Amino acid sequence: MTIKKEAPLRPVQSVTDLCHTCGSCSAICPLTGAKGFNPRKIVYMAIQERDQEIIDSPWPWICTMCGRCEHACPMGINIVNVIRTARGMVDRKNVPLMLQKGIELGLETGNNLGLPDEDFKFIIEDVASELADQPGFESFQVPFDKKGANLLHTLHNKLVNTQNEDLVHWWKIFHVAGEDWTIPSRNWEGVNWGYFSGDDEVMKVFVGRIVEHMEQFEIKNLMYPE
Amino acid sequence: MDKTKITGRVAYHDPCNYGRKSEELFGHGFYEEPRWILDQCVSEWVSLHPDKGTQYCCGGGGGTLQTPYKEERFIYGRKKIEQIRQSDAQMVVLPCHSCHGQIKALLEENHMNHIPVKYLWEVVADTLIVDAD
Known part of the structure; x- marks a missing residue:
């Protein structure tokens, strides 16, 4: 080659x-x-x-x-x-470490941070309850794994990691617009570092998980943040 | 939308992936859509020049933020900083997570962190008129 x-x-x-x-x-x-x-x-x-x-x-x-x-x-x-x-x-051992490590964690756990599913749910619900304290958002809730939703919203891992404050912008828009949306409770990763590392096989695994989720939950549209 | 919420000049940065690369790979560059959105949300905005198909990358795309080459990222970003200076904007708006991280780091490195960097959807969320629930 x-x-x-x-x-x-x-x-x-x-x-x-x-x-x-x-x-x-x-x-x-x-x-x-x-x-x-x-x-x-x-x-x-x-x-x-x-x-x-x-x-x-x-x-x-x-x-x-x-x-x-x-x-x-x-x-x-x-x-x-x-x-x-x-x-x-x-050679995969010479790929920049952060990229390769993220890929390996992503393959193993469904997200590049290696964050357990229950911790993810906790962070999301915690930030969501803070938003619900704001006027006009009292009924706000994050719909996980909603069947038949119009829009699947995947998340950039940095919003779940160090930049929680940036989670709410889309949520506010969805709430005010009355969007029928959902997020996955696992495989929520919204970046594909297989694309960056030049690894097509890895890229396909990450894409495949999203496609599978959309098919299983009969979701019509995908919103991919990256 | 409440266009009085954000005051001062806003500069828009075209991310490579939404513009030039989308145009090349999918036959449509998202140049006009974000500009229409800005028209609804802010009263004064400009594009960083050059823009659209010939815009400069922020220097943090393609996974480079996950590499140890910080110095090269700052070299790459010199053009972006120059553009931001020339725009005389008080805020930079863009629709990309990589650009957001890189431009924030660039502004900090160049002692310009009085200029906030916002996501396009953040500007929409911030200027929404919210009715009682």
Whole structure:
């Protein structure tokens, strides 16, 4: 497996026919120069199949995959996919620790924090009862695992962890709008770090859990916060 | 919505995923929707420039907030700070958890933490007119 073969290219199949080495990507990237980062160089290295040099460098992980480079590319080379493919080829023990640890906890427990389901329920109900103390929200409750709801609301783990105060914004909107919503009592994780780590199999597991929940509870729409 | 609740100029930041990347992957960039929402909630807002398809990433996307490369995140974010300064805004609004964390950290690093960072849905929640339950 090489990056060149793995990363789907467009509009033709050979990147060697595409890159003019014009440097538009490097000129427009705010990160060019940091730790020797240079999108044009990375594309050229992928063309030459110098994959290991890319994989062993910090470049795949300092790039935010924002896509500004490929937006500027006159030839439409999918540079973000080159980066993400390289991430996926990094040995899992060399993936940034926080990312990999979150993934492992997510696979094991259903959320990247490794928070037990009963603790999750406690935090949510605690914050919900505080909201119910506010005028106009007296009847507010968080509906867990509601069958047939219109909207499934998954949560970014940081709201359940250190930023509890940011849980209530959507809840207020739902309450005032009369939305028929629900949150999962498990597998509530609303970020997919398999996407970030370049691991498609992990990504599919996390997506699959949400799909399964929606099918089981016959929920019509998904609201995914990330 | 009560448009008098938030005073002063608000700056809107386009997250990569809602804009440029959504446009590329799904054929629709969510550029106008958040702007329509801002029109309903605040009286004065501007876009950070350049915006929409050519906007600058905050520097914290793609999982980079979970990496140890803090210095590179701040290098990436210099453009964002420059844009915020130029906008002369008293608040930054955005609809992304990663951008929220990164821009807050950038403002702190640049001694600009008098400028609050709010989620777009937080602005909606804060300006709702709530009737008796």
